[in-house]
Amino acid sequence: MCGRFVQTPIRDAASLGFPQLVGDLLSMPASYNLAPTQRAAVVLDRGDGLELLRLAWGLLPFWAKAKKLQGSTINARIETVATKPAFRSAFKKHRCLIPMAGYYEWSVNAEDGKKDPWFIHAAGPLWAAGLWEDTSPLLDPDNLGTFTVITGDSSGVSADIHDRMPVWLAPGQAEEWIAASPDDAMAMLLASEPPAMEAYRVSRAVNTPRNNREELLEPVA
Numbered sequence: 001m002c003g004r005f006v007q008t009p010i011r012d013a014a015s016l017g018f019p020q021l022v023g024d025l026l027s028m029p030a031s032y033n034l035a036p037t038q039r040a041a042v043v044l045d046r047g048d049g050l051e052l053l054r055l056a057w058g059l060l061p062f063w064a065k066a067k068k069l070q071g072s073t074i075n076a077r078i079e080t081v082a083t084k085p086a087f088r089s090a091f092k093k094h095r096c097l098i099p100m101a102g103y104y105e106w107s108v109n110a111e112d113g114k115k116d117p118w119f120i121h122a123a124g125p126l127w128a129a130g131l132w133e134d135t136s137p138l139l140d141p142d143n144l145g146t147f148t149v150i151t152g153d154s155s156g157v158s159a160d161i162h163d164r165m166p167v168w169l170a171p172g173q174a175e176e177w178i179a180a181s182p183d184d185a186m187a188m189l190l191a192s193e194p195p196a197m198e199a200y201r202v203s204r205a206v207n208t209p210r211n212n213r214e215e216l217l218e219p220v221a
Helices: 019-026 067-072 088-093 156-160 171-179 182-190
Strands: 005-007 031-034 039-045 050-057 075-077 095-100 102-108 115-122 126-134 145-153 164-166 197-201
Touching (some): 005 039, 005 095, 019 039, 039 126, 039 171, 088 126, 095 171, 102 164
Parallel strands (some): 050 145
Antiparallel strands (some): 005 102, 039 095, 095 126, 126 145
């Protein structure tokens, strides 16, 4: 599961394959503790080329009758993303990438039984495969839509902390991922190779979503 992540401005967007999004990615608001239902920047294509939009985390399909569904749709499992009713329509035609500076997972502390957050990151920006939907009447009028993060089995340092992690794609795959047929999109997910990542323990202040400051990324002993 991916239940919190970090976004910070991206300064090398052109070299990463997003020359049309240089200004948008550079001015992307920094958020050090993004939580479900909050808005985050997402790379998608609504018919006029790649763009960066801020959508609410927790996908609401067009048929959703209650906003509380968002609590169970922040992640879409790779094993069922193409068939589960909440995701199958978006998987066919509404794919996106979610830029991340890293994300958090938790382990249980053996001494006091409480949860310790870990910050998992790579040398550069990470790009999580995701899905999006247009805005819903269940949301505020100024909301542009919702999204979910696709997850799969963990590997590398992430596997030592949690058994699931986002499925990562290369930034240069954005247009292919968004335009691919469902079968080709699934093949891309299955062929994903996560970058080398590092993890270190951070303050339990991360456990409270209202805490959102750069100091949350500092390692603790």
